[in-house]
Amino acid sequence: MQLIPTLFFVSVIIFSLQHLLPGDPALVMAGEERDPAAIEQIRQHYHLDRSLPVQYVYWVKGALSGDLGESMRLKEPVLSLIVKKLPVTITLASMAIIIALTIGVGAGIVSAVKKDSLWDYAANALALWGISTPNFWLGIMLIFLFSVKLGWLPASGYVPLTEDWRASLATMIMPAFVLGNAIAAILMRHTRSAMLHVLESDYIRTARAKGLLEHSVIFKHALRNALTPVITLGALEFGTLLSGAVLTEQIFAVPGFGKLIVDAVFNRDYAVVQGVVLVTATAYMTLNLLADMAYILVNPRLRG
Amino acid sequence: MAEAALTATAVANAAESIETPTARAMRRFKRRRGAVFALVVIAVFVAAAMLAPLISPYDPDLQTWSAVRKAPSALHWFGTDDVGRDVLARVIFGARASLLAGVISVAIALLVGVPVGLVSGYVGGFIDALFSRITDALLACPFLILAIALAAFLGPSLGNAMIAIGVTTTPIFIRLTRGQVMVVKVEDYVEAARAVGNPHWRIALVHVLPNILPALLVQATLSIAAAIIAEAALSFLGLGQQPPAPSWGSMLNAAQRFLVNAPWMAIWPGLAIFLTVLSFNLVGDGLRDALDPRSR
Numbered sequence: 294m295q296l297i298p299t300l301f302f303v304s305v306i307i308f309s310l311q312h313l314l315p316g317d318p319a320l321v322m323a324g325e326e327r328d329p330a331a332i333e334q335i336r337q338h339y340h341l342d343r344s345l346p347v348q349y350v351y352w353v354k355g356a357l358s359g360d361l362g363e364s365m366r367l368k369e370p371v372l373s374l375i376v377k378k379l380p381v382t383i384t385l386a387s388m389a390i391i392i393a394l395t396i397g398v399g400a401g402i403v404s405a406v407k408k409d410s411l412w413d414y415a416a417n418a419l420a421l422w423g424i425s426t427p428n429f430w431l432g433i434m435l436i437f438l439f440s441v442k443l444g445w446l447p448a449s450g451y452v453p454l455t456e457d458w459r460a461s462l463a464t465m466i467m468p469a470f471v472l473g474n475a476i477a478a479i480l481m482r483h484t485r486s487a488m489l490h491v492l493e494s495d496y497i498r499t500a501r502a503k504g505l506l507e508h509s510v511i512f513k514h515a516l517r518n519a520l521t522p523v524i525t526l527g528a529l530e531f532g533t534l535l536s537g538a539v540l541t542e543q544i545f546a547v548p549g550f551g552k553l554i555v556d557a558v559f560n561r562d563y564a565v566v567q568g569v570v571l572v573t574a575t576a577y578m579t580l581n582l583l584a585d586m587a588y589i590l591v592n593p594r595l596r597g
Numbered sequence: 598m599a600e601a602a603l604t605a606t607a608v609a610n611a612a613e614s615i616e617t618p619t620a621r622a623m624r625r626f627k628r629r630r631g632a633v634f635a636l637v638v639i640a641v642f643v644a645a646a647m648l649a650p651l652i653s654p655y656d657p658d659l660q661t662w663s664a665v666r667k668a669p670s671a672l673h674w675f676g677t678d679d680v681g682r683d684v685l686a687r688v689i690f691g692a693r694a695s696l697l698a699g700v701i702s703v704a705i706a707l708l709v710g711v712p713v714g715l716v717s718g719y720v721g722g723f724i725d726a727l728f729s730r731i732t733d734a735l736l737a738c739p740f741l742i743l744a745i746a747l748a749a750f751l752g753p754s755l756g757n758a759m760i761a762i763g764v765t766t767t768p769i770f771i772r773l774t775r776g777q778v779m780v781v782k783v784e785d786y787v788e789a790a791r792a793v794g795n796p797h798w799r800i801a802l803v804h805v806l807p808n809i810l811p812a813l814l815v816q817a818t819l820s821i822a823a824a825i826i827a828e829a830a831l832s833f834l835g836l837g838q839q840p841p842a843p844s845w846g847s848m849l850n851a852a853q854r855f856l857v858n859a860p861w862m863a864i865w866p867g868l869a870i871f872l873t874v875l876s877f878n879l880v881g882d883g884l885r886d887a888l889d890p891r892s893r
Contacts, residue, residue: 302734306850313750421882425875427826430849430867437856437863536741540830544853555834556741558749570746574737 303574306357307567308349314563356571362564384454384551385542386534388465392473393480394445398450398523399482400477404512405492416481423478428537432471432544433571439467449546461548468545472537476530483526487519498568521588528584535573622811625887632883642873646692657685657690657843666859676861677716679851687843688865694824695842695873698759698828699821699836706770709819711806714774717781719801728771733789735768744827748836755828755844758837766820773816777809784808811836811888815881822877829870845870 319336336342342353345369355362361371396419404416405558440448447570448467452460491497492515539551546552557565616624654674661681669676703785717728734742738858747761781787782805790804830835832846840847844846845866852863 298730299733299737302731303737306734306738307746309747312748313747337601348673370682373650404604417811421875423869425822425878426871427829427867427874429830429872430863431852433856433863437860441857441860463742532739535739539741540833543834554745557838563750566746566749570738572793573742574734575735577739 296582299578300575303569303578304353307571307574308352308356308568310570312345317361318328333546354565361568361571364562364565366557366560373563374565375550375568378548378550378553380539381451381547382451382535382538382551383463385468385538385547385549387535388469389472389534392470394578395477395503396473397480398484398520401481401523402488402516403571405462405480405485405488408489416485420478422479423474423481426474428471429544431474432468432541435471436544448544449544451549452546459534464545464547468541468547471544472534472541476527476534476538480523480527482525487516487522491519492517505569513520522570523586525588527583531577531580535577570572598712602775609845613824622884622887626883628736629883629886633641635879635883638872639880642692642876645689646696649690653683653686653689655686657682657686658841659686666699666862668859669814669861671732675865678862679855680861684848684862684865685877687848688845688869690871691843691845691848691866691869694698694755694832694838695825695828698755698762699825699873699877702762702766702828703809703817703820705760706766707813707822709763710767710770711774711813714771715778715801715806715879717771718775718778719797720835726774727771729775732771735765735773738765739822740765741827744831744832745836748831753836753839755832755838757843758828760830761831761884762824766824769815769816769820773812775811777812778805781805781808811884815885818877818881818884822874825870825874825877831877856868889890 316451317333318340319339340348344352359372361375363370364374367374372401399417400416404413407413436448439446447464450464451465454461497510497515500514501507507512538549539554541547542549542551543555550573554569555570556562600828604765622794644693659682663834664673664677665681666679667673667677667681673683673685675688678687679685713728717725740745744758744761744765747764750755751760778801787800790800795804828837829844829846829849832844833850835847835850837846840845848866849863852866853861
């Protein structure tokens with residue numbers, strides 16, 4: 294169980310963030326407020342008059358009971374803000390993952406099966422393009438093409454999936470593609486190397502020797518084993534997904550998690566910034582743990 | 598006499614056929630045309646950044662109100678922006694912020710990450726466990742989100758963006774160095790160095806460190822690519838280079854508002870980021886293949 298010490302250090306990092314602020318944190322948190330009584334109240338409320346370790350204990354106690362502080366600007370608990378924005382980002386991220394899996398795994402299979410062919414080079418070029426394109430630029434260019442020039446898709450906005458699925462898809466397809474693009478490149482590289490590895494193994498030779506159809510060898514025999522490392526390595530890209538979501542939501546004005554942290558940064562709403570980092574880090578660690586467990590579950594050799 | 602001459606030629610031939618590792622890596626790298634071409638592109642960008650005042654057609658901050666949002670022409674090759682500044686001049690000067698941010702933030706990550714990883718991997722035990730958990734904790738925070746949070750708390754500026762990117766890149770180098778050290782430190786030559794009584798610091802610096810340099814070089818190149826994108830992202834969000842100083846990220850931010858009337862404002866800085874990042878990625882991939890002792 295290495296999760297607990299790691300979580301401890303995550304909390305220390307996030308807690309120390311607020312002490313990077315120049316000057317008196319109470320003054321900074323007060324913002325426009327210049328009333329000494331109000332500043333004193335903030336100091337008391339956040340235990341800023343106590344020593345650092347004591348402040349940390351108070352902060353962690355709060356975080357553990359779901360109290361991540363209050364947004365200075367919106368006068369709302371940070372946790373409820375995050376819970377409100379989360380479904381938007383989850384929808385966006387899920388669509389992005391579907392796009393990334395389709396393109397990435399598809400291109401990975403083709404390039405492994407047709408190794409050193411024109412298809413292989415094209416897929417590798419696609420991956421290099423995906424890794425090197427800044428997603429905020431890709432977003433702007435897509436808006437220019439599909440919204441400004443062709444007028445096919447709305448440039449920004451968000452409609453919940455439950456409200457009107459057509460309008461929802463129309464607003465989400467561009468941000469989801471932008472977000473999925475970079476992940477697709479990484480998944481393609483993982484799929485390619487995993488498939489190349491599996492295709493060399495003895496049981497594939499046996500399957501071919503039995504006279505099975507080539508597509509059955511590839512999809513039924515090879516892909517099933519090749520996908521296992523792809524899924525676990527893919528889970529590591531959750532961080533890339535969240536980082537990308539910050540920029541994508543900013544460009545397409547999607548009111549999700551990423552927009553929340555950027556707005557918080559510009560309004561000096563520090564409790565929200567800390568809350569978002571804490572929640573994303575915890576989610577990342579939990580997801581990795583689940584991926585490790587899934588890996589053991591699908592791989593019989595690791596059970597025992 | 599003749600025999601001696603023959604032996605001398607044989608020795609000379611043998612010396613020629615024994616290639617130093619550096620020469621072998623160079624030969625392999627040159628075989629990858631994409632990587633060599635990418636290196637040329639990087640050289641062009643570096644030259645443009647250094648010689649910016651000499652080659653730039655205009656002052657990048659000069660606002661010309663009679664030439665606002667003009668399309669690319671013979672006068673302004675890349676067009677002008679919303680306050681009549683020459684986009685080409687700003688792309689050339691913007692290379693400074695991007696390349697500087699890429700190199701300096703990776704330098705910060707190397708300066709902190711390599712010593713920590715070296716100690717962690719070499720010493721092991723409690724120190725290793727402690728450093729590893731801190732590294733895990735840093736890696737658990739999504740790269741850009743941590744960088745945004747750091748830049749927000751430190752205050753928006755190019756220098757702070759570099760620190761933020763450097764800090765978030767550090768755990769990658771700690772983990773890489775530690776892993777490599779653990780492989781190298783059980784090699785026979787390290788054992789031999791220990792047997793003849795070398796102090797630990799000397800073994801770590803003279804016998805272990807040089808052997809992990811190739812892996813660090815590859816990772817540093819790929820990290821520069823990631824750092825350039827990160828700096829552009831932070832500047833795009835307004836957390837990096839502050840206006841009016843030119844940077845590719847902040848140019849894209851401004852361009853977003855004028856996409857209908859002045860799309861060239863978005864095309865050029867984005868293309869510059871793409872080309873630079875692509876080149877560093879290509880060189881990194883090329884170096885990885887060239888330095889891999891398993892490939893011929």
